[in-house]
Amino acid sequence: MQDLYLLIKPRFLGFRNRMARSDRRTKKRAFVMGGLGLFFCLGLFIVSCRVLIHFQSAEVIGDLLARQLLSMIFLTFFSLLIFSHIITALSNLYISKDLELCHSTPVVLEEVFISRAVYTLMDSSWMLIIFGLPIFMAYAYVYGAGPGFYFTLLHMSLSMAMIAGGIGILITMVLVYVFPAHRTRDIIMLLSVVMLVGLYFLFRFLRPERLVDPDAYFTIMQYMSALKMPQSPYIPTQWISDALWAVLTGKGGEDYLFYIMLTWTTAGAIAVISVWVARAIYFEGLSKSQEAKKRRAGGKRALDLLVELIKKPFGVDLGAIIAKDIRTFFRDNTQWSQLLLLGALVVVYVYNFSVLPLDKSPIRLDFLQNELAFLNMGLAGFVLAAVSARFVFPAVSAEGEAYWIVRSSPLRLKRYLWGKYLFFLAPMLILAEVLIIGTNYMLEVTRFMMFLSSITMFFMVFGILALGIGFGALYPNFKYENIAQVATGFGGVLYMIVSSIFIGAVIVLEAGPVYILFMANLRGNTISLFQWLFIIVSFSAVLVINITAIFKPIKMGLKALREYE
Amino acid sequence: MIKLINLTKVYRGLRAVDGINLEIEKGHIFGFLGPNGAGKTTTIKMMAGVLSPTEGQIIINDMDLVKDPSGVKQCVGFIPDRPFVYEKLAGIEFLRFIAGLYHLDHTPLLSHRISELLELFELGQWGEELIESYSHGMKQRLVMCAALLHEPEVLIVDEPMVGLDPKGARLVKNIFKDQAVKGTTVFMSTHSLDVAAEVCDEIAIIQGGHIIARGTASALRRQAGVGGNLEQIFLKLTEGKGLANARPLSSH
Ligand SMILES: Nc1ncnc2c1ncn2[C@@H]1O[C@H](COP(=O)(O)OP(=O)(O)OP(=O)(O)O)[C@@H](O)[C@H]1O
Ligand SMILES: [Mg+2]
Numbered sequence: 001m002q003d004l005y006l007l008i009k010p011r012f013l014g015f016r017n018r019m020a021r022s023d024r025r026t027k028k029r030a031f032v033m034g035g036l037g038l039f040f041c042l043g044l045f046i047v048s049c050r051v052l053i054h055f056q057s058a059e060v061i062g063d064l065l066a067r068q069l070l071s072m073i074f075l076t077f078f079s080l081l082i083f084s085h086i087i088t089a090l091s092n093l094y095i096s097k098d099l100e101l102c103h104s105t106p107v108v109l110e111e112v113f114i115s116r117a118v119y120t121l122m123d124s125s126w127m128l129i130i131f132g133l134p135i136f137m138a139y140a141y142v143y144g145a146g147p148g149f150y151f152t153l154l155h156m157s158l159s160m161a162m163i164a165g166g167i168g169i170l171i172t173m174v175l176v177y178v179f180p181a182h183r184t185r186d187i188i189m190l191l192s193v194v195m196l197v198g199l200y201f202l203f204r205f206l207r208p209e210r211l212v213d214p215d216a217y218f219t220i221m222q223y224m225s226a227l228k229m230p231q232s233p234y235i236p237t238q239w240i241s242d243a244l245w246a247v248l249t250g251k252g253g254e255d256y257l258f259y260i261m262l263t264w265t266t267a268g269a270i271a272v273i274s275v276w277v278a279r280a281i282y283f284e285g286l287s288k289s290q291e292a293k294k295r296r297a298g299g300k301r302a303l304d305l306l307v308e309l310i311k312k313p314f315g316v317d318l319g320a321i322i323a324k325d326i327r328t329f330f331r332d333n334t335q336w337s338q339l340l341l342l343g344a345l346v347v348v349y350v351y352n353f354s355v356l357p358l359d360k361s362p363i364r365l366d367f368l369q370n371e372l373a374f375l376n377m378g379l380a381g382f383v384l385a386a387v388s389a390r391f392v393f394p395a396v397s398a399e400g401e402a403y404w405i406v407r408s409s410p411l412r413l414k415r416y417l418w419g420k421y422l423f424f425l426a427p428m429l430i431l432a433e434v435l436i437i438g439t440n441y442m443l444e445v446t447r448f449m450m451f452l453s454s455i456t457m458f459f460m461v462f463g464i465l466a467l468g469i470g471f472g473a474l475y476p477n478f479k480y481e482n483i484a485q486v487a488t489g490f491g492g493v494l495y496m497i498v499s500s501i502f503i504g505a506v507i508v509l510e511a512g513p514v515y516i517l518f519m520a521n522l523r524g525n526t527i528s529l530f531q532w533l534f535i536i537v538s539f540s541a542v543l544v545i546n547i548t549a550i551f552k553p554i555k556m557g558l559k560a561l562r563e564y565e
Numbered sequence: 566m567i568k569l570i571n572l573t574k575v576y577r578g579l580r581a582v583d584g585i586n587l588e589i590e591k592g593h594i595f596g597f598l599g600p601n602g603a604g605k606t607t608t609i610k611m612m613a614g615v616l617s618p619t620e621g622q623i624i625i626n627d628m629d630l631v632k633d634p635s636g637v638k639q640c641v642g643f644i645p646d647r648p649f650v651y652e653k654l655a656g657i658e659f660l661r662f663i664a665g666l667y668h669l670d671h672t673p674l675l676s677h678r679i680s681e682l683l684e685l686f687e688l689g690q691w692g693e694e695l696i697e698s699y700s701h702g703m704k705q706r707l708v709m710c711a712a713l714l715h716e717p718e719v720l721i722v723d724e725p726m727v728g729l730d731p732k733g734a735r736l737v738k739n740i741f742k743d744q745a746v747k748g749t750t751v752f753m754s755t756h757s758l759d760v761a762a763e764v765c766d767e768i769a770i771i772q773g774g775h776i777i778a779r780g781t782a783s784a785l786r787r788q789a790g791v792g793g794n795l796e797q798i799f800l801k802l803t804e805g806k807g808l809a810n811a812r813p814l815s816s817h
Contacts, residue, residue: 023577320665324651324658331653331695401649405711408613408643409666410635565616 003107007115010098011122033494040497041134048138056142066139067245073135074237077128078164079198084124084488085168091482092116092123093169093282094176094289103286113278117169124168125161127488132157143248152247156240156260159267163236166270173277176285239263303330317411318419325398325423332483342387350439370518373440373449374511377456380435381503384457384464385496388428392468393495394486395420396561397477413561417554421469428465432457452514456542460506463549464499470553471495473561502549509538509545566591567612567719567750572621574607574774581607583774584621589752589767591718594745596765597754600803604774605754606646609723612752613643625719639667642717646724648704652697656688656707659696660714667715682710686736702728709737713744720744722753726760738764758795770802778802 022030055062055069093099093116102112140149239259246256307326311319396417399406406416436457440450475491486492513535520527527535567589574582582604589595599605610616612623614634623630623637630637650659660679661671669675683689686706696704705728712720720741726734741751741764755761761768762782769779778788782795789801 316665316668316670320662323665324654324662327658328651328653400651401647402651404613404615404643404645404649405651405663406666407615408638408641409663410639410668411666412635563617 004111045134052142071241081164088123089169089172162267177281373445385499388468393472396472397486466550470557473557568624570622575619593766594751596761596768599771640718642712644722648708657692663711720751
């Protein structure tokens with residue numbers, strides 16, 4: 001136990017030292033980031049509150065909806081947690097550079113394992129605090145819950161993280177052990193397919209579209225029983241959300257104590273099983289994972305062809321960088337898995353639209369479609385930002401410790417950054433337009449909205465990309481062990497927040513004028529001079545925001561990168 | 566030709582390099598010696614344009630590094646102390662990548678030069694393998710190939726002998742000498758006094774960010790006022806406190 005404490009300590013010492021020794025600029029940055037994070041949390045809190053209050057206004061079913069939402073949130077978090085644990089476990093347990101040192105000391109294997117598992121838990125879970133806490137606080141606020149709720153929330157979340165973490169770590173250990181190292185890519189492919197299928201079933205199981213489709217059920221009673229349906233006694237998140245619901249509303253009887261005990265015993269059991277499995281297979285897996293793989297000749301030729309094709313429009317120097325990036329991308333398994341994960345995100349997003357029962361909605365169709373088209377723009381923007389957080393944001397950090405090569409070469413940093421920017425431009429534009437036009441088509445939006453959203457998305461991509469490259473250069477991390485970590489770092493999260501704000505601002509600014517135009521059209525009024533002014537100012541503001549988002553971040557990033565040492 | 570004028574680097578209050586002035590003639594091999602933490606790597610990184618100086622100027626081939634970074638870097642080859650490279654590239658791909666960065670065109674001549682360099686550094690049969698499967702010394706050799714690829718007029722090298730086998734070390738010494746004969750200026754830091762004595766035309770000793778002595782080996786000998794080999798001169802000049810008369814740790 002003493003050793004375990006020693007093994008975990010360096011992480012905290014490192015954190016403390018970084019805090020204590022940070023200079024003024026780092027402090028300022030931390031301050032700005034903290035402020036933005038708080039701003040984001042506040043926004044999420046307000047939105048969640050409004051949704052919950054809106055639910056409550058619907059008599060009988062309001063509570064049901066809120067409860068359903070709670071269990072959906074937990075289920076989503078739970079699956080996200082499992083996946084992020086797989087990624088971070090891979091790097092903490094098998095790739096980390098200090099592993100060699102730890103394993104060469106006389107500390108017992110189990111303790112090394114536990115310390116790494118704790119790291120994994122910390123790395124994967126902290127994002128959920130930022131995104132989850134405001135939502136839960138909204139529940140507490142709307143339902144007037146006391147400190148007991150927060151206490152239950154705290155330890156239930158911990159146990160949930162432990163269960164998800166245990167599952168993720170076990171999956172990782174077994175995979176690394178079972179498959180020889182050079183097959184990792186195949187493993188990850190397999191894993192991702194499994195994840196995709198799992199995600200599909202998860203969504204079929206939750207059937208989120210039911211929530212907007214009360215007319216499909218003849219009576220309230222039927223609707224309610226349909227909502228209640230997917231109660232699985234075997235899914236831990238169900239126990240957790242039931243327990244929390246009981247504390248939140250004071251209803252639910254003594255069951256909740258049982259659920260709490262059930263959750264904690266499961267968490268304990270999984271922890272013990274993980275250690276037990278680690279004892280059996282962890283070390284052998286580690287040894288296996290260290291051998292480099294042999295290359296396959298066939299894949300090489302295809303890759304060469306692809307590289308030649310893509311780098312053509314760029315100069316010799318940028319072409320060299322791009323060729324290197326593409327090769328590294330295809331040879332680095334951790335990047336592949338990310339692509340598939342994002343594929344899943346896109347699929348879920350599009351799927352949601354394909355099942356929306358629009359024709360059954362009680363609200364006027366054209367009005368709803370307008371509203372949905374704006375919502376859709378926001379969602380598509382968010383998906384793009386998520387994609388770019390995974391690929392564009394880490395583009396600079398991807399040089400890793402070999403960054404000195406770029407720095408000592410005659411390539412100018414400005415050219416370097418814009419080169420990376422241009423490289424991502426075409427694929428991102430295509431993705432954006434396919435997403436927005438496809439989903440708008442499913443939503444059957446008006447021609448005007450189709451036009452407006454595809455134009456807006458087109459220009460927004462320039463900003464989203466520039467923010468990604470700029471923030472990537474502002475917060476580079478050349479010392480990562482696994483490129484997947486870069487996006488989940490502080491800079492990555494900040495990038496997500498800032499680009500969400502950017503997307504939100506553009507959409508809100510556009511929504512006002514469109515509403516005026518729509519209403520005028522509906523009622524047959526003319527638009528007043530003042531309204532025209534408002535419309536012009538709004539669209540000009542959109543233009544200004546967009547241009548700022550394109551040039552400012554890259555400029556800032558360039559400056560930071562020049563001063564980086 | 567290399568000229569350092571009042572070169573200074575301050576890391577949060579620590580003057581790692583403190584007002585260095587040096588001038589190195591074309592075609593010379595210049596040895597940069599000093600104890601651990603003296604400021605060698607910091608100086609070299611600034612010269613390679615990887616680190617920005619707090620103060621002072623770096624003039625290479627009559628160009629100012631701060632004013633025309635690309636121009637200077639185009640004629641410099643840099644070999645850092647630790648060979649961090651792109652692990653997922655094959656050796657040849659890596660060299661082609663470097664060629665692109667230095668604007669060398671994709672010609673048969675380039676392919677020829679690449680295979681020539683790989684042969685020279687005995688990496689011929691490893692060219693198609695991913696760098697992640699290379700040993701430390703092999704990566705070191707590859708980085709040297711990369712630095713020589715564009716036939717630089719100035720070579721800046723940080724501890725070239727670390728991790729090389731005796732044959733490799735011999736090879737590197739010969740290459741530096743050849744390059745110098747061809748007119749390339751070599752600036753290298755090293756802890757190996759034998760290497761310094763053997764290949765360097767001139768030596769400077771840095772300590773605590775200051776140049777405390779410079780000149781040929783015999784000039785240094787005179788300055789230190791001791792006879793004997795370079796090691797004694799070095800220890801005398803850096804005052805080798807506790808080192809010159811250190812005893813092995815006693816086991817309790
Ligand atoms: N990134 C950094 N931040 C702060 N201080 C640094 C940094 N890098 C080096 N230093 C300090 O600068 C001084 C000079 O370091 P440098 O690496 O140049 O030494 P060196 O002569 O290359 O030593 P060695 O022989 O061990 O390689 C040392 O005191 C070191 O502590
Ligand atoms: Mg050094």
